[in-house]
Amino acid sequence: MSARADRLSGAGARHLRDRLSAITGHTLAEVRITRVSWPEGLRWVATTLAADSRAVRGRREVPLTEAGQHRTIALLLRDTFPHADWGHAQDYDVVAGVLREHTVRLPACLTGEAL
Secondary structure: OOOOEEEOOHHHHHHHHHHHHHHHOOOOOEEEEEEEEEOOEEEEEEEEEEEOOOOHHHEEEEOOOOOOHHHHHHHHHHHHOOOOOOOOOEEEEOOOOEEEEOOOOOOHHHOOOOO
């Protein structure tokens, strides 16, 4: 089964890219939003990734060090994609303007396929 995906129009994707850049101070390639349970209750955590040809898989994490950045980014994406299933982690491809439910794929060796 494939994960649901939502796509923004060109202008919408550019607007969201610019807003994310203004929040983080970096041109991002990907944003991951995950709901986590803390002692204070459920919180949204954003992982922001920038393109970097020297990094593993061509991405490097952009630390979110200012107060409120995680929440601001999570709310921005949730408001932009209200029909997404926010009960699951979501990956937003900033370049393509596509939000997709995060899926974890098992390595081929664990599914019985040859390496």
